[in-house]
Amino acid sequence: MTAYLVRRVLYAIPILLGVNLITFALFFAINSPEDMARLALGGKRVTAEAVEKWKSDKGYDKPYFYDAEASGFARITDTIFFTKSARMFVFDFGAADDGRDIAGEMRARIGPSLAIALPTFVVGIACYITFALLLAFFRATYVDISGVVACVVAMSISGLFYIIAGQYLISKLWHLVPISGFSGGFGALKFIVLPVAIGIVGGVGASTRWYRTIFLEEINKDYVRTARARGLAESRILFRHVLKNAMIPILTGVVVVIPTLFLGSLIMESFFSIPGLGSYTIDAINDQDYGIVRSMVFLGSFLYIVGLILTDISYTLADPRVRLQ
Amino acid sequence: MMPFKIVILWTDAILFLLIGIVVAFCFYARARPHMSQPWRYVIHSKQGMAALVFLAFFLVVGVLDSLHFRPRLSGTDETQRATFAVQTLSALDVVATPLRTRTEKTYSAPLATHLFAKETVELPGGGQARVFPRLAFGGAHLADPHADWSTDVFRTAIVGFGGGVIVWTILAFLVTGVVANTSGRGVVQTWRAIWRDQEAVPWRVILISAAALIVVLAPMLALCVKYHVLGTDKVGQDVFYLSLKSIRTGLVIAILATLVMLPFALVLGIMAGYFRGWIDDVIQYVYTTLNSIPHVLLIAAAVLMMQAYMGTHPELFDTVEQRQDLRLLFLCLILGVTNWTGLCRLLRGETLKLRELEYVQAARAFGVSNTSILTRHILPNVMHIVLITVVMDFSGLVLAEAVLSYVGVGVDPTMISFGNMINAARLEMAREPMVWWSLASAFVFMLLMVLSANLFADAVRDAFDPRIARPVKRDGAAMVVVKS
Numbered sequence: 001m002t003a004y005l006v007r008r009v010l011y012a013i014p015i016l017l018g019v020n021l022i023t024f025a026l027f028f029a030i031n032s033p034e035d036m037a038r039l040a041l042g043g044k045r046v047t048a049e050a051v052e053k054w055k056s057d058k059g060y061d062k063p064y065f066y067d068a069e070a071s072g073f074a075r076i077t078d079t080i081f082f083t084k085s086a087r088m089f090v091f092d093f094g095a096a097d098d099g100r101d102i103a104g105e106m107r108a109r110i111g112p113s114l115a116i117a118l119p120t121f122v123v124g125i126a127c128y129i130t131f132a133l134l135l136a137f138f139r140a141t142y143v144d145i146s147g148v149v150a151c152v153v154a155m156s157i158s159g160l161f162y163i164i165a166g167q168y169l170i171s172k173l174w175h176l177v178p179i180s181g182f183s184g185g186f187g188a189l190k191f192i193v194l195p196v197a198i199g200i201v202g203g204v205g206a207s208t209r210w211y212r213t214i215f216l217e218e219i220n221k222d223y224v225r226t227a228r229a230r231g232l233a234e235s236r237i238l239f240r241h242v243l244k245n246a247m248i249p250i251l252t253g254v255v256v257v258i259p260t261l262f263l264g265s266l267i268m269e270s271f272f273s274i275p276g277l278g279s280y281t282i283d284a285i286n287d288q289d290y291g292i293v294r295s296m297v298f299l300g301s302f303l304y305i306v307g308l309i310l311t312d313i314s315y316t317l318a319d320p321r322v323r324l325q
Numbered sequence: 326m327m328p329f330k331i332v333i334l335w336t337d338a339i340l341f342l343l344i345g346i347v348v349a350f351c352f353y354a355r356a357r358p359h360m361s362q363p364w365r366y367v368i369h370s371k372q373g374m375a376a377l378v379f380l381a382f383f384l385v386v387g388v389l390d391s392l393h394f395r396p397r398l399s400g401t402d403e404t405q406r407a408t409f410a411v412q413t414l415s416a417l418d419v420v421a422t423p424l425r426t427r428t429e430k431t432y433s434a435p436l437a438t439h440l441f442a443k444e445t446v447e448l449p450g451g452g453q454a455r456v457f458p459r460l461a462f463g464g465a466h467l468a469d470p471h472a473d474w475s476t477d478v479f480r481t482a483i484v485g486f487g488g489g490v491i492v493w494t495i496l497a498f499l500v501t502g503v504v505a506n507t508s509g510r511g512v513v514q515t516w517r518a519i520w521r522d523q524e525a526v527p528w529r530v531i532l533i534s535a536a537a538l539i540v541v542l543a544p545m546l547a548l549c550v551k552y553h554v555l556g557t558d559k560v561g562q563d564v565f566y567l568s569l570k571s572i573r574t575g576l577v578i579a580i581l582a583t584l585v586m587l588p589f590a591l592v593l594g595i596m597a598g599y600f601r602g603w604i605d606d607v608i609q610y611v612y613t614t615l616n617s618i619p620h621v622l623l624i625a626a627a628v629l630m631m632q633a634y635m636g637t638h639p640e641l642f643d644t645v646e647q648r649q650d651l652r653l654l655f656l657c658l659i660l661g662v663t664n665w666t667g668l669c670r671l672l673r674g675e676t677l678k679l680r681e682l683e684y685v686q687a688a689r690a691f692g693v694s695n696t697s698i699l700t701r702h703i704l705p706n707v708m709h710i711v712l713i714t715v716v717m718d719f720s721g722l723v724l725a726e727a728v729l730s731y732v733g734v735g736v737d738p739t740m741i742s743f744g745n746m747i748n749a750a751r752l753e754m755a756r757e758p759m760v761w762w763s764l765a766s767a768f769v770f771m772l773l774m775v776l777s778a779n780l781f782a783d784a785v786r787d788a789f790d791p792r793i794a795r796p797v798k799r800d801g802a803a804m805v806v807v808k809s
Contacts, residue, residue, distance in 0.1 A: 019614055026626050027626065152776070158728075160731060160747055161768045167754070168754065267728060267731065282732060285732060285733055288629060288633075293622065293626050296619075296622055297618055300618060300622055301618050
């Protein structure tokens with residue numbers, strides 16, 4: 001298994017390099033540094049000196065990939081690609097447009113982000129699996145049918161609606177929790193409850209329906225019929241046998257959800273003004289701070305790859321037959 | 326001389342091309358039982374057809390809104406070189422001219438006669454007062470709004486409802502006539518069969534759905550001539566008009582993004598599964614890399630760059646509409662590029678399975694070329710996966726537009742779309758009393774569109790997915806067979 005993991009980690013390097021190349025191409029090939037400088041300085045009547053100064057301030061006055069004039073390692077290191085993109089491999093993201101260190105800012109913001117995303121994720125999955133098991137238990141009855149209809153309606157409603165309706169009802173009309181904001185320590189609890197609850201409600205339709213399909217697929221298998229023939233109670237079959245065997249498809253899907261968690265928190269954090277990574281990204285997008293967006297892309301891909309490796313490990317834990325070689 | 330100049334925007338052209346392809350496919354598939362059989366399931370499914378009625382409404386609005394032209398400026402001499410308005414209009418704009426042109430000063434509630442905000446006005450006898458001023462157009466025909474308003478609204482709604490009933494009756498009569506004509510039975514007999522739901526095609530459900538649509542739409546259409554039926558927004562534009570215009574944006578994004586995704590997913594997925602080896606490695610590497618970038622961020626990065634590019638190249642577009650359209654097209658492109666990986670992986674897996682089957686092995690043993698095997702044997706047998714994914718993705722893309730526009734990386738901020746409507750209305754949340762109508766209209770229209778797309782997608786999936794079709798046949802479809 002160690003050999004497998006080492007191979008997976010090594011395989012991550014070309015992927016991250018690819019991610020870097022894609023973002024590099026996006027940010028520098030479509031618009032040349034000259035264009036960016038003119039845009040940042042505004043208008044067409046910008047002097048050539050001002051453009052040159054902007055470029056050298058930002059470090060964009062170097063060649064893209066290869067510096068023929070330099071000597072030794074500087075031929076590769078003294079380029080835009082190396083100073084802007086390759087440095088990210090050691091999590092050195094450089095400074096944002098306002099001069100602050102991006103990596104330090106990220107470290108400070110990851111706490112609030114996790115405070116929202118983690119409970120949403122864990123409690124959410126527990127809720128969805130419970131609902132799905134209930135629907136599977138009552139399959140082909142009116143409980144199941146109305147449950148599925150409710151799921152389809154719930155997943156057809158825009159996520160923005162849940163947020164706006166939740167904020168309006170709970171914070172504005174009933175004054176149960178503050179509309180938005182954040183604070184450290186246990187004081188954060190009252191700020192976290194609403195976004196977490198809304199995050200869970202927002203995902204209930206699609207997820208419950210999906211888990212229900214997995215359970216129903218499992219329920220039609222032979223070993224379930226055998227268990228039923230031997231007189232096991234339906235609830236015992238569901239919770240002891242079906243749930244355990246459905247773990248592999250569930251685990252595969254849960255990891256697919258992790259990157260989309262990112263999207264959810266992007267919207268969530270900006271609505272509830274939580275000082276996390278999501279609102280950081282939104283602010284960067286609105287301020288057109290490309291350095292931050294680039295760093296977030298890299299961080300996102302890195303986390304995704306970690307997620308993929310973790311899925312493989314979780315397979316071996318959930319199913320003893322799976323061996324990683 | 327033509328009174329207008331036809332403008333074909335990029336997205337229009339692609340949309341019409343796609344509709345043409347779909348129509349051509351329908352004729353092609355009609356003569357081939359193996360292709361038309363699953364579609365017959367869809368046509369016979371009640372849920373699918375009910376959803377299709379609503380989808381058809383959205384599609385008609387979207388297509389009307391895609392017929393663009395620039396009107397001749399009035400007052401131009403016939404002999405002179407014609408000049409055309411800078412503003413591009415669509416057929417829907419012409420139909421909805423009263424809605425488009427009659428803008429108020431600012432917010433007004435649905436069906437209101439007065440503005441939502443107080444204004445200082447000069448009193449005729451001198452002096453000033455803070456009052457809610459009358460609207461310029463909404464209910465302007467009423468002499469005394471406080472006394473006449475409720476009766477007038479009620480009467481107009483009833484007239485609209487009556488018109489709706491007439492339209493529905495004509496529709497029902499037409500349907501019955503056509504069904505009677507094809508089946509060779511009498512009209513009364515056919516109507517009885519439809520009403521008792523004994524037809525193979527669930528005409529009763531279709532007519533009931535149409536009735537539901539008409540009952541809501543007809544009074545609204547009658548009222549929207551005299552009032553702002555869903556209120557007005559911050560700059561006084563009619564919200565009903567904005568909602569109708571948003572439909573096209575949602576449709577175009579959902580359809581075009583899928584269209585962009587298909588070639589990538591199809592070609593690469595099938596190639597990876599069929600050729601294996603280094604081709605498979607390269608393709609897997611490409612989609613893992615693309616997949617590992619969080620989609621919102623990739624879209625955000627791409628849209629930011631495109632914004633900068635369009636900022637430095639203003640020569641690419643003549644009018645505002647062309648800029649909006651270019652940006653819309655680009656958004657569809659980038660959505661397609663981020664979305665193809667899922668389908669690609671599915672197709673790769675399926676092709677890996679198919680290539681080991683006897684008929685593919687036999688074809689290879691006979692020396693059939695790879696291209697023929699791929700196009701004649703593999704491609705037709707993965708089409709059901711493609712179709713299911715396409716219809717399932719549709720609703721997600723409509724919802725994604727709203728979220729992306731909110732983040733600021735969606736459609737052009739000046740374009741009318743659900744996302745921009747929500748975004749503009751969200752800022753008024755804190756207002757007391759709340760301006761709810763813009764938000765509510767955007768959400769309700771979006772819900773209807775996405776819900777009908779989801780229900781239709783489910784029907785298509787049930788008909789095409791071999792894994793799902795079987796259990797359904799055992800439980801549900803058995804009854805259907807007995808009935809028909």
